[in-house]
Amino acid sequence: xxxxxxxxxxxxxxxxxxxxxxxxxxxxxxxxxxxxxxxxxxxxxxxxxxxxxxxxxxxxxxxxxxxxxxxxxxxxxxxxxxxxxxxxxxxxxxxxxxxxxxxxxxxxxxxxxxxxx
Numbered sequence: 608x609x610x611x612x613x614x615x616x617x618x619x620x621x622x623x624x625x626x627x628x629x630x631x632x633x634x635x636x637x638x639x640x641x642x643x644x645x646x647x648x649x650x651x652x653x654x655x656x657x658x659x660x661x662x663x664x665x666x667x668x669x670x671x672x673x674x675x676x677x678x679x680x681x682x683x684x685x686x687x688x689x690x691x692x693x694x695x696x697x698x699x700x701x702x703x704x705x706x707x708x709x710x711x712x713x714x715x716x717x718x719x720x721x722x723x724x
Contacts, residue, residue: 608692608693608694608699608718608719609650609690609691609692609718609719609721610690610691610693610696610699610716610717610718610719611688611689611690611716611717611719612688612689612690612691612699612702612703612706612714612716613688613714613715613717614686614687614688614689614706614708614712614713614714615683615684615685615686615708615713615714615715616683616708616711616713617682617683617684617712618657618658618684618686619682620711620712632707635707636654636707639706639707640652642705643689643691643702648691648692648693648698648702649689649691650689650690650691651688651689652688652689652690653687654686654687655685655686655687655688658676658684658685659676661675661676662674662675662676663676683712686708687708689706696718699716699718700716703716
């Protein structure tokens with residue numbers, strides 16, 4: 608079963624990070640990715656550009672609207688994701704607990720709705 612971890616954090620928490628801080632964070636995430644790969648559950652990951660670079664598009668009601676920035680103005684923003692393939696939600700939660708983002712923000716766990724597609 609595929610699960611996606613949506614990684615949310617407050618960008619203000621990263622405002623004062625130095626290059627050394629970023630390098631250390633990349634090492635922590637690299638180790639996590641390595642553990643996922645070693646366990647054979649890794650599918651995909653990406654680290655997203657800051658929320659200020661987002662563009663939101665809607666065709667609701669037949670009218671195209673384009674908005675600079677995210678859909679919702681919130682303190683916590685989506686910063687990245689992981690996709691893993693594990694037997695069940697318990698296994699997904701165990702990996703989410705190991706995700707570095709869980710220590711600084713939130714990890715939303717969602718099962719794939721695609722099934723065997």
